[in-house]
Amino acid sequence: MTVAQKFARLGTDHAPGQEVRQSASADFLIGDVLPGQPVDFSHGDVDAHDPTPGAFQLFAEGVAKGGAQAYTEYRGDIGIREGLADRLAAFTGAAVDARDGLIVTPGTQGALFLAVAATVARGDKVAIVRPDYFANRKLVEFFEGEIIPVALSYDTAVAGEAGLDLSGLEAAFKAGARVFLFSNPNNPAGVVYSADEIARIARLAARHDATVIVDQLYSRLLFSGVSYTHLRAEADLPANVVTIMGPSKTESLSGYRLGVAFGAPQIIARMEKLQAIVSLRAAGYAQAVLRCWFAEPEGWMEDRIARHQAIRDDLVAAFRQIPGCTVRQPQAGSYLFPRLPPLAIAPLQFIRALRLQAGVVVTPGTEFSPDAGDSIRLNFSQDHGAALAAVQRIATLTQRYRA
Amino acid sequence: MTVAQKFARLGTDHAPGQEVRQSASADFLIGDVLPGQPVDFSHGDVDAHDPTPGAFQLFAEGVAKGGAQAYTEYRGDIGIREGLADRLAAFTGAAVDARDGLIVTPGTQGALFLAVAATVARGDKVAIVRPDYFANRKLVEFFEGEIIPVALSYDTAVAGEAGLDLSGLEAAFKAGARVFLFSNPNNPAGVVYSADEIARIARLAARHDATVIVDQLYSRLLFSGVSYTHLRAEADLPANVVTIMGPSKTESLSGYRLGVAFGAPQIIARMEKLQAIVSLRAAGYAQAVLRCWFAEPEGWMEDRIARHQAIRDDLVAAFRQIPGCTVRQPQAGSYLFPRLPPLAIAPLQFIRALRLQAGVVVTPGTEFSPDAGDSIRLNFSQDHGAALAAVQRIATLTQRYRA
Numbered sequence: 001m002t003v004a005q006k007f008a009r010l011g012t013d014h015a016p017g018q019e020v021r022q023s024a025s026a027d028f029l030i031g032d033v034l035p036g037q038p039v040d041f042s043h044g045d046v047d048a049h050d051p052t053p054g055a056f057q058l059f060a061e062g063v064a065k066g067g068a069q070a071y072t073e074y075r076g077d078i079g080i081r082e083g084l085a086d087r088l089a090a091f092t093g094a095a096v097d098a099r100d101g102l103i104v105t106p107g108t109q110g111a112l113f114l115a116v117a118a119t120v121a122r123g124d125k126v127a128i129v130r131p132d133y134f135a136n137r138k139l140v141e142f143f144e145g146e147i148i149p150v151a152l153s154y155d156t157a158v159a160g161e162a163g164l165d166l167s168g169l170e171a172a173f174k175a176g177a178r179v180f181l182f183s184n185p186n187n188p189a190g191v192v193y194s195a196d197e198i199a200r201i202a203r204l205a206a207r208h209d210a211t212v213i214v215d216q217l218y219s220r221l222l223f224s225g226v227s228y229t230h231l232r233a234e235a236d237l238p239a240n241v242v243t244i245m246g247p248s249k250t251e252s253l254s255g256y257r258l259g260v261a262f263g264a265p266q267i268i269a270r271m272e273k274l275q276a277i278v279s280l281r282a283a284g285y286a287q288a289v290l291r292c293w294f295a296e297p298e299g300w301m302e303d304r305i306a307r308h309q310a311i312r313d314d315l316v317a318a319f320r321q322i323p324g325c326t327v328r329q330p331q332a333g334s335y336l337f338p339r340l341p342p343l344a345i346a347p348l349q350f351i352r353a354l355r356l357q358a359g360v361v362v363t364p365g366t367e368f369s370p371d372a373g374d375s376i377r378l379n380f381s382q383d384h385g386a387a388l389a390a391v392q393r394i395a396t397l398t399q400r401y402r403a
Numbered sequence: 404m405t406v407a408q409k410f411a412r413l414g415t416d417h418a419p420g421q422e423v424r425q426s427a428s429a430d431f432l433i434g435d436v437l438p439g440q441p442v443d444f445s446h447g448d449v450d451a452h453d454p455t456p457g458a459f460q461l462f463a464e465g466v467a468k469g470g471a472q473a474y475t476e477y478r479g480d481i482g483i484r485e486g487l488a489d490r491l492a493a494f495t496g497a498a499v500d501a502r503d504g505l506i507v508t509p510g511t512q513g514a515l516f517l518a519v520a521a522t523v524a525r526g527d528k529v530a531i532v533r534p535d536y537f538a539n540r541k542l543v544e545f546f547e548g549e550i551i552p553v554a555l556s557y558d559t560a561v562a563g564e565a566g567l568d569l570s571g572l573e574a575a576f577k578a579g580a581r582v583f584l585f586s587n588p589n590n591p592a593g594v595v596y597s598a599d600e601i602a603r604i605a606r607l608a609a610r611h612d613a614t615v616i617v618d619q620l621y622s623r624l625l626f627s628g629v630s631y632t633h634l635r636a637e638a639d640l641p642a643n644v645v646t647i648m649g650p651s652k653t654e655s656l657s658g659y660r661l662g663v664a665f666g667a668p669q670i671i672a673r674m675e676k677l678q679a680i681v682s683l684r685a686a687g688y689a690q691a692v693l694r695c696w697f698a699e700p701e702g703w704m705e706d707r708i709a710r711h712q713a714i715r716d717d718l719v720a721a722f723r724q725i726p727g728c729t730v731r732q733p734q735a736g737s738y739l740f741p742r743l744p745p746l747a748i749a750p751l752q753f754i755r756a757l758r759l760q761a762g763v764v765v766t767p768g769t770e771f772s773p774d775a776g777d778s779i780r781l782n783f784s785q786d787h788g789a790a791l792a793a794v795q796r797i798a799t800l801t802q803r804y805r806a
Contacts, residue, residue, distance in 0.1 A: 003524040003673075010676045047469040056466055063459055063658065066450040070658030071443075106509045106660070106682040113681045121406040122525075135680045142680060255466065255473030255687035257509070270406075273413045277538045277545060278516045279509040283686045284658040 038359035044249035044381030062288030076104025093233035108259035131368035190330020218333030441762035447652035447784030465691030479507030496636035511662035534771035593733025621736030
């Protein structure tokens with residue numbers, strides 16, 4: 001494959017945050033612009049929810065520390081890794097090796113890139129969930145791996161299950177998939193895999209000696225009544241499991257761009273080798289902010305979750321009032337993935353109409369699955385009132401452009 | 404090539420900053436440990452030279468700005484890009500397109516990675532200078548390109564020239580090299596390409612329609628009497644030129660991890676597409692620090708250069724006093740690349756002896772060229788007195804281990 005072919009597949013025109021670079025005609029629009037405060041649902045609004053107390057102070061202390069904080073091992077400062085390893089072990093229920101089994105990266109995106117690069121070569125088969133975070137698919141494509149899709153029937157699954165097609169996953173492994181990459185909670189649908197689903201994923205991967213990369217970015221933001229199973233704490237596991245997390249939207253710390261990956265030392269070692277030529281290391285001073293992660297004041301995370309749960313409830317109710325619109329209530333994280341009724345314009349046109357006429361940015365469902373053209377993704381980590389008003393404008397435009 | 408094969412080639416054991424991960428036997432050591440303040444010449448000491456005034460304040464203002472600074476276009480905040488484009492155009496002598504021809508990356512390493520990824524696919528031939536920055540070679544290897552080495556006779560070149568083998572470069576292009584990647588000033592040797600060398604590189608690349616990626620990281624730190632030619636300002640240029648820079652050791656801002664690439668819009672666009680899955684963007688808040696870059700108080704850079712020139716002069720003199728040691732005086736940047744006399748132990752053993760017995764970390768010459776085993780690289784952006792004392796300890800150990 002030539003470089004030109006490789007990049008032709010790597011579209012970002014509809015990726016979150018890139019809407020400003022679009023410049024197509026908009027002559028399909030009908031009706032007036034709806035007034036209201038603009039809301040960008042393509043990512044969380046870090047201004048709507050305060051960052052973890054003390055984060056900036058830790059950064060300032062990192063700057064004051066100078067060279068020792070600016071230049072760390074490529075995998076991150078050992079002192080910071082040691083503190084993190086203990087707290088991540090307590091959170092996930094399995095030991096974390098601070099020296100050899102943990103790497104700090106520029107954002108969780110950095111961790112995901114390195115993990116895929118460290119495990120997928122040209123022609124390797126990789127099982128990818130549909131729908132799932134769009135970068136999963138793009139990363140496999142970039143490294144010229146072969147995707148074997150596995151369906152997630154999030155909308156028809158029984159209560160308490162995410163809805164993964166486990167026989168599809170087994171078939172993927174039997175067909176030669178060497179890696180299974182998925183997000184839990186699922187991005188975009190916000191569903192959490194059940195204990196049984198996780199146990200069966202672990203057993204299947206172990207039986208077929210496959211690597212599992214699990215993106216647990218939103219696993220701290222669990223709504224009431226939901227229990228979460230950490231795959232890495234399963235008894236029956238494959239040799240190669242890598243877990244990815246980071247302080248991001250949940251903590252309103254995404255502006256520092258920090259992520260971590262932890263698990264199999266041989267994969268972490270490869271990831272560090274590659275980080276050496278990709279970006280050297282996560283920003284030296286920013287690493288210091290990790291000291292406040294999983295070390296928040298008592299009650300702080302509970303309050304953060306309660307506020308998000310209240311927004312979720314109102315937004316889900318508002319979408320369910322739109323005739324023909326369906327949405328599964330997210331169990332964790334801050335993503336909502338409603339399916340819209342049939343429209344008279346194409347999905348991408350409707351998304352442009354939302355931006356131009358309702359001041360609302362959402363991400364097209366097709367970023368997450370080729371079958372999800374009728375869905376849109378919203379990150380509801382927003383100002384509560386502004387988000388609800390914005391969904392009401394989405395409702396108005398859905399009616400306006402209804403088929 | 405399997406993933407395992409790919410990573411086996413991607414060694415970082417001797418990369419700067421990774422020495423702490425070594426654990427081999429040291430029974431070849433003779434004699435005592437030399438007292439003195441440890442010096443890590445593998446990178447600059449940001450504590451020895453103050454960062455640009457106002458940098459931390461700009462970061463703090465970025466944090467205060469919140470979401471608008473945390474979430475920028477993947478290629479960076481447009482306001483910051485516009486300011487930068489003007490200043491980079493003034494510095495390099497050719498226009499910079501803020502909207503389409505400039506990207507902000509996590510460090511210059513991030514820019515280099517994206518530029519190579521955007522131009523080199525499996526089997527593509529790439530001309531690489533020997534010696535040159537070690538990541539250049541590793542990046543081409545990672546993307547399975549084919550390296551065509553071009554010699555830089557920095558030690559025997561006539562005064563004012565870097566010593567590039569221009570007929571070798573022409574032969575590389577004739578043999579099918581599609582990309583030429585080099586650093587100017589050269590890392591490790593600190594030599595600057597002459598106006599004639601740059602003009603001929605540009606013409607040769609234009610004639611063969613090759614892409615040129617030029618890493619100008621240290622092009623601001625020019626010592627007295629040196630003139631610098633920006634390739635991108637040449638009249639006769641190929642369509643695809645990308646220039647890489649960043650505020651780093653020169654400004655003592657490397658802890659913020661910022662870099663930029665500017666040039667051909669079609670390559671910058673690819674780089675942004677890839678950045679979307681590699682790290683999304685340079686740390687949002689850190690981008691704000693770019694506002695002080697090329698906007699330093701009057702006289703600040705001149706003072707910074709004078710201090711480095713004084714260190715250079717003393718270190719060069721100290722190395723030249725070691726019998727059998729040769730070193731070309733660097734014209735720019737903060738790297739020194741002395742060639743040591745024949746030793747009784749292997750080069751990597753001597754480098755370990757320096758670390759364990761002299762408290763001195765240097766980078767092996769073989770990181771830069773397979774032919775440079777008898778050379779070591781030092782980043783002399785250090786405390787002046789400590790650096791000079793450390794070179795005197797290197798002299799003592801050179802005598803101790805002399806063949």
